Amino acid sequence: MSMCDKRPRNISENSPWNCRDIRFGDKFPYYFRSFIVILLLILLLPCCSVSDNLTCHRLPMVMQKFLDNHYAMKNMTGEIKTRAVDQLIKNLDPSKTMLYESDVKRLKPILQNLFSSMKTGNCTALRGVYDVLVARARENETVVKEILGPGYRHDETVELSINVEKRPFVKTLAEKHELLRKLVHFQIENALLSGMDMEEAKKQQIHHYTLQTRRVVEHDPEELITNAAKAFASALDPHTSYMSPEDYEDFQIQMQLSLEGIGAALSSDNGFAVIEELVAGGSAARSGLLKPKDKIIAVAQEGEKPISVIDMDLQDVTRMIRGRKGTKVTLTILRQAESTYRFNATITRDKVELKEQEAKIEYVTRSAGARQYRFGVIDLPSFYGDEKEEKSCYEDVKKLLMEAKRQRVDGIVLDLSRNGGGLLTEAVRLTGLFIGNGGIVATRDSRGQVTILANGSAASEVQDDERKVILYPAEDSQELYTGPLVVLTSRLSASASEIVAGALKDYRRAVIVGSDHTFGKGSVQVMISLPWNLGGMTITRDLYFLPGGRSTQKTGVEANVMLPNWFVLEDIGETALDYPLPAQAITPFLGTPENLIPPWKPLNRSLLANLAERSQARIAKDVKFTEIMMKNREAASRHGIIRLADLRREMTENSGKKKESIAERRQKARDQFSPFLEESVNVLTDMITLRSPELDLS
Structure with a gap:
């Protein structure tokens, strides 16, 4: 099963319920965390087309389409309705600043009945919801x-606590006043630190809440039907979503893979625009400034003052960040590390440099006993492939392995620690470079x-009553790499990365070194375009399974040799999302x-246990790892609390420092990651020096 062509021009117009064979499990590991995630690779929106609003009498049909096509959820149950109500409330008041x-x-039983009455096209309950929202928005203003x-x-x-999930709704007007007071102080502090004077900062805040009221008032009960559809979709699983016509138009642009922008994937999380992933080769990744889970709290165009984007619709934030190649955008970032701090990141919009995504190899040496060993470290940022440009990570890694053989390396480290996925076909064939034939x-x-993708003697397809097997041509035995192999992973390793790491682990071919487990996204989504220009939907329709029969869903791929987390990653992974599907097996x-x-x-197990024990002993004595673990503990202990005094102190301390160049920032980012790469090489050295009879050293 190869990845389908994602270009919108390949969409058939024959059926109003056209299912596009776009499998997001292959290419987009976790971009749909909150209904829709925006990939900031595109330049400008095209002219808007006329679109219809989703109406109440059409909503039952849309909801039924979700149930008909979903992998697991086939009937409207009480649990789904309860989830949908919770998601709708979360959607309407993500920061918990409006509702009591x-x-x-009071609204929960009304909305419960709403999701039942919607079956008959009755959405009158939304009028009451609308009235409450308008009253609370005016009250906030x-x-x-x-x-x-x-x-x-x-x-x-x-x-101020920015961990909205753990913060309850306010009970009284006095509690709301205190919450808004803290939030306004935080917003004012951001404005002052960006160079704005106090009077202007106050006017900006008042304008922000005036606009918020206007948006709520203009978001009439009929438009709330779209919110209800999104809430229903997200109640099924975290990667199923409804796209309004406007959302869908944005998504179609993404599928054209226009390569100008900053190269970052965003999600909406409790009122914040959050960076989910940095695209390898994008200007955001090349800057060395940003990390996953950074919160964007303000956006400024070149030569203009920053605009707060807290509680702003994700699409609006995205449009502010988009722009022409060569122009600059400044993002005000809130980062939670050992302390919570803010900083400005100015990014020059540019094309994604495909060269930056290509697999690369570096050679390192280690001395052990009386001998010096030489290793190849292959960095693979994504499972890329493009027939038009004749790009293939499988072909590139194959060439690098042949080069490494000529260099007579003693072992290989395959670095997938920052690889968020890519093309499934490339992942399958690349795995075959290390194991030859096999599923x-x-x-x-x-x-x-069940459909099995395997490497075999020749390309073919075989099917019986229970299973279909699709074969890709396996490598010639002379071209296989059969020497010692370590795969470096992290919580950021997702989708296709998990498939490769999981297969190599199941075959006991490689030692998996890294975070406790990989991301844990084991589901596959397809796109369905809706009739009457109502938008589209993504639906989870399949699960992935590893050769040992276990799915990567939720649990991901566990490391054989566990390293500390690179940074605080508790909220990165499938289990951190709402309503993930359970793990399964075949x-x-x-x-x-x-x-x-x-x-x-x-x-064998005894060798793996020995390697893990040796690694833990080294980590316990390593100064860099000790510092990383200490900072992670400090960050976790803060529980999402922002102290304005800390923000001011950080700004004062940084103002006296010399501004780092892009090269210096990128080197700093590499230095922060270097202990993990170093330890993966140490594990590889142990594999050889232990001289295990279970290890093939050819």
Whole structure:
């Protein structure tokens, strides 16, 4: 099963319910965390087309289409309705600054009935929801104007919790006043630190809440039907989503893979625009400034003042960040590390440099005993491939392995630690470079049909009653790399990375070194375009399974040798999302389709345990790892609390420092990651020096 062509011009117009065979499990590991995630690679929107709004009488049809096509959720149940209600409330008040606890209690049974009455096209309950939202938005605007009145004094001792999930809804007007006071202080502090004077900062805040009220008022009950559809979709699993016509138009542009922008994937999380992934070769990644889970709190165009984007619609934030190649955009970033701090990151919009995505190899040496060893370290940022440009990570890694053989290396490290996925075909064939013939990954759909992708003697397709096997031509035995192999992973390793790491682990071909486990996204999504120009939907329709029969869903691929987390990653992974599907299993397919004796001797448990023990002993004595673990503990202990005094102190300390060049920032980022790469090489050295009889050293 190869990746389909994602270009919109390949969409058939024959059916109003056209299912596009776009499998997001292959290419987009976790871009759909909150209904829709925006890939900032595009230049400008095209002229908008006329679109219809989703109406109440059409909503039942849309919801049924989700249930008909979903992998697991086939019927409207009480649990789904409860989830949908929670998601709708979260969607309407993501930062928990408008609604009271009593509002939520009053609205929940109304909305429960709404998701039942929608079946008959009755959405009158949304009028009551709309009235509450309008009243609370106007109340917030009044409270903020009161806070910022003549008696306002900026207070840098304020502490604000940005962990919205753990913060309850307010119970009283006094509690709301205090919450908004802290939030306004935080916003004012951001404006002051960016160079704005106090009066202008106050006017900006009042304008922000005035606009918020206007948006809520203009978002009439009929438009709330779209929110209800999004809430229903996200109640099924975290990667199923409804796209309004406007959302869908944006998505079609993404599929054209226009390569200008900053190269970052964003999601919406409790009122914040959050960086989910940096695209290898994009200007954001090349800058060395940004990390996954950074929150964008303001955006400024070149020569203009920053605009707060907290509680702003994700599409609006995206449009502010887009722009022409060569122009600059400044993002105000809030980062939670050992301390929570803010900083400005100015990024020059540019094309994604495909050269930056290509696999690369570096050679390192290690001395052990009386001998010096030489290793190849292959960095693979993504599983890329483009027939038009004749790009293939499989072909590139194949060439690098041949080069490494000529260099007579003693072992290989395959670095997938920052690889968020890519093309499934490339991943399958690349795995075959290390194991030769054998099944690599399987998918199972809602009907129970299992499709196995394998490397075999020749390209072919075989099907019986239970399984279909698709074979890719395996490598010539002379071209296989059969020497010692370590795969470096992290919580950021997702989708295709998990398939490769998981297959190599199941065959006991490689030692997996890295974070406790990989991301854990084991589902496959397809796109369905809706009739009457109502937008589109992504639906989870298959699960991935590894050769040992286990799915990567939720649990990911566990490391044989566990390293500390690179940075605080508790909220990165499938289990951190709302309503992930459970892990499942199928009959193992190791060795499919040909049970041949492997050209390497599989690693045994005693060797893996020995390697893990030695690594832990080194980590305990390593100064860099000790510092990393200490900073992670400090970050975790803060529980998402922002102290304005800390923001001011960080800004003061950084103002006296020399501004780092892009090259210096990139080197700093590499230095932060270097302990993990160093330790993976140390593990590889141990594999050889232990001289295990279970290890093939050819």
